[in-house]
Structures are given as structure tokens and as C-alpha cells.
Amino acid sequence: MTTRQRLGLAEMLETCRPLPPDKPNILKALLGVQSVLGHVPTNIIPQIAQVLGVTDAQVAGVLSYYSDLRTQLPGRHLIRVCIGESCTANHGGRVLHAIQDHVRVAVGGTATEGRFTVEKMSCAGNCAVSPTVMIDEDLCGRVTPSDVPSLLEPYR
């Protein structure tokens, strides 16, 4: 963690400190941490718990529950391949394979030199132009396996 990140984290956590009668909101704090650091390292659980006035176990419980909270820093670009029903019906599985072959990484893994992390997502709500691939915040529709190299090219 850089000094800048440490300060950013401390500042963010301060905004999560509950003022009575407000109750602590663990999820909000964890999403805040993730927005500062890109992930939630498990070694800062005690720090978060202390600010919120809850137990370490409560923080760890929320952290492990939600799939969008991550404890590992992802690659520079996060590729999320939708496996919702409409994407599945439109053979999005083939797009997922093409991506795995192209960047040479299994689902959940990060490719060499940290350029890409590949994940599945349950539904992007983009069903009418499926199959869908989300790269960082960019949503791409009607993706075919042959589109994959040119689709990933701009993300260095």
C-alpha cells in the first residue's frame, strides 16, 4: 500500500464511522475500501472493524459473502463474460473459451504481467444484444469468438 493509498483509506474509513443513532454499514465501508484500493486486502479487516465498532468476524463475513467484493487485486483490465441465460442461449460459452485461449488464463485467473483478469458474470442486463462481454466499465454486445482479438486490443 502506498502512503497515498493509506491516507485515502484512512480518510474514506473516517466517513464510515457511525454517528449515533446511525448504525455501522459494513457493506458500504467495504465498497468504499475497494474503490480506494481496487480490492479489500484481508489484513485490513481489523482496521475496518475498529472504525465501525463491529467484530472482525462480522467484517470478514460480509467480505466473503458478496461476489463483487474482491480480496485480490485484479489485473489492469477486468474482463467479465456474461453467462446469463440469453448469453448462454446465444452460445456465449464459445466466446468465453475464445477469450481464455486468447489471453491464456483460466476463469478467475490473471494473465501474465497482470494485463487481464477473466471472470464470469451472472447477467449484465444486456440480454437483447447478447452475448455480452464487459471490459472494465465498457459493455460489448453481440460478441462472436472471432471478435475477441480486436475487442481486447485497445486494453493494454
Next chain:
Amino acid sequence: MKTTRCYLANDTSSRAAGAERLAEAWSERTEIQLIRTSSRGAFFLEPMVERDTPNGREAWFNVASNDLPRIVGGIGGTPVAGIPFLQQQIRFTFANFGITEPLALDQYQTRGGLKGLSAARSLSSEAIIEELRISRLRGRGGAAFPVWKKWHVAQQAWSEQKYVVANADEGDAGTYCDRMIMEGDPFRLIEGMLICAQAIGATRGFIYCRYEYPAAVRAMRFAIQKAREADLLDCDDYPFDLEVVVGAGSYVCGEETALLESLEGRRGVVLAKPPYPAESGLYGKPTIVSNVLTFATIPNIFIHGGAWHASLGTEGSRGTMALQIGGRVKQPGLVEIPFGLTLRDVLDRFGGGMVPGSRFKAVQVGGPLGSLFPESQLDIPICYDAFAEAGAILGHGGIVVYDDETNMVELAQHLMAFTADESCGKCTPCRIGSVRGREILERIQNGRGTAEDLTLLSDLGETMKTASLCALGGRAPYPVLTAIEHFPEEFARRQA
């Protein structure tokens, strides 16, 4: 040079289909001025560019950047009123889509926005709830509970604090109408929530939106700010505080008690009911949790009256439903029609047939927990009662069509694995049952299953249906069991 005003949707799916590439390519062109609207929901035509003519709007479909001269020259456009996919719909909740700029409050008002709210503000709490009772509106999120009953319970409860919560955790794969409302007509959701707040006496509201919808979150936050600046959030003598809260990727948080747990920052675990949230919800206070589409349906009821709403649809399902067609059809998109058309009619009239080269195999209605229908069962009318009778659900209106390349064992395993991943773990039938179900289906998929495995799946399914705490465990067996029922040969073929 004359500048032509054109309209291009700014909706997430339109952008994903290429609208953003067009906007970028034309950003320096002085012959065209692009107005970014919501999408009409005819996504198979996106990116679609429209322009005004003396006879209404004309549209160009699946536009590429080099189509600009044709559009500016007015060559080869199709009157929007003549697009069969749109022409055959009856739109009330989605009437503004494709027409207005989502964040322009003045345009919302010009097209009748806020009239429902002002009508409701002249009524007593009891009269608002009575109007809803007459409308016979049922919740559009999936449970189809009569809306007025919830409101009545919350209104009757005495509490110094009450809450209104919009469930925008649209997790059912194959559904996107809530996303469209939040991105495309956000003031309609705000208006519906304000009417609810007025009826039950709530002073705080939350929109719980899923993590996967960043554009919807931005649009809603902007719209709330605009509504606040326009003093719309002031009920008679007190301010109504409304904010967007973002979830973190949990399907079960679409269940209302789990959603409220998550809103309080905890694990999104389902709670036993009663107490119902309308009596004891967020922080133990009376809380109305309703789906985005439900709230967005309400303003029109107060413009046209409850009796008008009750005049549409079928006996047990009044009003219109937003169906979202996806999968292997030629014309995926949003369809708003009164309840009652058969599934076959919906697919024929709107779906436009299968994509070239593929043949129909089955259709799944109601998201990942919805039943599969083969060709022989498509004559079921789209309404809550007919679906309940068939042991199926309409859910949130998602319709996904599968083609003959779909492996039903693989699909069943995929759907059971989804439940195993998403189970909150609170009740045993769902937590353990979904994992055992997934394992059995994996075994069959790998050619190591036996005839006994099918009996086991059926027994397991019955246990999950009857003993699970919420619809995730209770509905998870349906797609699997309907797949086995309608495509038994695919399961038999893989037995050891």
C-alpha cells in the same frame, strides 16, 4: 450548412450495440446534431437513428457511420409508427422510451410526468390505497403480491419512521426492464416512490441497485438531484430523502428480506417471514419494498384511474406487463402489452422467429428459476394464474429462447450450479440441496449417471420446493425437472 437534428439512444444495450461508436464517429460532423434519448427497446434495430419529419419520426436501422449522408438526405428511412414490433405494443409505462431525453425533467413533464403525483397529493392516504385496490395492481418483481395490501399494512402501522425501498437488484438473467427504466425514464420511478411515500407516510427512500448497472446508478443519482432542486422531494410539510445504494453481486438480495439485510450493510441472508417488511422492515421500521417496474407503473394509475388499469389484462392479472425477449430469436427486445396473449403469440408477433440457421428447442420464462416450455406447451396465456396453474412463474417477465444446439443436461447443470453459487446458506434444503443437485447433474453430464439419479433429483426437487425458505431454493428445481420432463432422452442417453 443546415444541421439535422437526429435522435440516438444512450441506453446501455444500445451503446453496446454500437450507438457510442456512431456518436464518436460523428462528433465532429456539423451536418448532424445528435439528441441522446432512451431506447425504444427494439434492440435488434439498434443502433437506430431517428429524425423528425412532418409525418412523425423516421428511423434508420442498424446504422453504420457511413450511413450519415443517407440520413441527412432523408433517404431510405422507415416511419417509426410503421415498425411492427412497436406498432403491436400498447405502451403506458414505456410510453416515453425512444422519445425523451432521460434526464430532462421538463420533457418528462410535457409528456404527462408528475400528473399522477399531483393527483395523489390531493388525496388522503386511504384514498390513494383505495385507488390502488381498484387498480388490482400486483407486484411486478416476481411474487405478484397485491400492491395495495402491502401499502395498507404499512400505512396502518404506527411508527415515527417509515421507509420506501425500490428493488433494483434485477438479478434474473434475461431481464432488463428495470435497467431501462432507471436509465431511460428515471423520474417515473421517483414519482412512483413519492406516491408510495405519501400514502404510507414515509420520509426516507432507497433505491437498491445492483453493482452491474453503473449507468443506471449514475442516471438515478442525477435525476434525484434534479428532483431535489425542483423541490419535488418535498411532501406537504416534510422533505423526503431519497438515495441510491449499490449492491455487491448477490442474486438472493432480490428477495426483500435479504435486500433489507444488505441495505443495512450485512450479509444478504433471507429472513423468515412474518414479520413482513411492511410491518417491520429496514431497521425494524415499516418498509415498502417493491420492484422498480411496480413503482414505475403507479403514476399512470393516478392519471387514468384505478378502474382504467383494472380494465386491461386478464381476470387475475390486470394492466400491462413488460416482457423482455432474448436468446436465439431474430427480434430480441422489450415488449409492453396487456396480460393475456399466449406465449406462442408473443414469440411469433414480436420474436420474429429464430435467428437464421437455428431451430427452436425450448423457451424459459421467468429467469434462472423459471420453467422450460417445449414447442407443444406454448399456448399458455401470459398471466400469473395460468402460469401458477402450470407450476411455472412469470417472474419478472424474462423470456429466453434456446435453439436445438442447446444441451439440456448442460443447461440444467448450469442452472443448478447458479443456485448453488447464489444460495445465501440460511436454510438447509437450498444450501445443501443445490450442491447435491449440481453434483448429480455433473455426474449425468459426464456419462456416469444412473436411472436412480433421476429419481434422486426428483426427490431432492420435492424437498427443495416444499422446505426452502425463499423462492431461490423453492424454485431452483423447476428448470431442472421440466428439462427432464420434456427432454428425457437427453438425460437417458448419458446414463452409464
